[in-house]
Amino acid sequence: MNTYVKIRRDLHQIPELGFQEFKTQDYLLSYIQSLPQERIEIKKWKTGLFVKVYGMSPKKTIGYRTDIDGLPIEEQTGLPFSSTHNNQMHACGHDLHMSIALGVLTHFVHNxxxxxxxxxFQPAEEGPGGAEPMLKSEIMQQWKPDMIFALHIAPEYPVGTIALKDGLLFANTSELFIDLKGKGGHAAYPHQTNDMVIAACTLVNQFQTIVSRNVNPLDSAVITIGKITGGTVQNIIAEKARLEGTIRTLSPESMKKVKHRIKSIVKGIETGFECEAVIDYGSMYHQVYNDEHLTNDFINYLKQESTVQVIECREAMTGEDFGYMLDEIPGFMFWLGVDSPFGLHHAKLNPSEDAINVAVNIMTSYITHKGNEE
Structure with missing residues (x-):
């Protein structure tokens, strides 16, 4: 079995949530410390790692980032190397991301x-967000790269495909949590209560008008409420309700407008239903915006030097906190085809492991090209 396939399978069995990646950090550290240490330096940061590989005559530093956390999903793949952690799974491909990063790192330790x-090796990409605090860390300020690259698996593309574009690739994203508190009571006496289930449902319906009536039709935005909880039993009118969702926009300006409208609509619900409401936006991720020069240099390099198929794709409403790093450091992120019938964040996601070598070969070749430029 290929070394990096084995690493991927090992990591797949120990997914951990954001800032809880203790086993993952130990596994990564053990592997990296098994490599020749003459030209590398390792520094821990919370549950993540920084690893510097020193060059022969450096004029710049090239960064490569991978995320390392899993998701709170019960795996349903039936694979012999399925997750051993209850209700936790690498359902976004970070196990592949890590094995690719280790493959690239190993190459440059020896070459x-x-x-x-x-x-x-960044923790907490899925939440609450590790890129922004990692970027602000003393280690990053000391070792800050001049350019930075990352990838994300794409189940919809076949193995051997790279998809990207310059400019906006991933959306601005924000979590959304709203807690409503009214007056509960007996189901037979609704007139004596303020029903928070009805208030929550009304709120969800009104949110749909934000996208259709408050966002420029030539722009894009998504408001999804993925979870509603409220009440206790069938014959008691709910005193409390909670909505949990996500906001996605293709511009920071639209994000501000959407949040302004959410605030106004929630205020109206408070008045109309005589209740109290609290809004919490949780984790917020900056858009992934690929540097034009470096992205097009990468595309041209692949078209001339590689056998992979390069697709210039459209932007997506997915979120990635790598956007914070790209906001300060020129670079890019690209989609790596992994040919899975099930998509990201699905309990049956099963990416093709053939994509690991494809990515390792591409990135070692391109980084060698950039790292030896005169």
């Missing part, structure tokens, strides 16, 4: 280039 490299 020197001129420039320095910085490998970033």
């Amino acid at each position: 020197e280039i001129h420039d320095d490299l910085l490998f970033i």
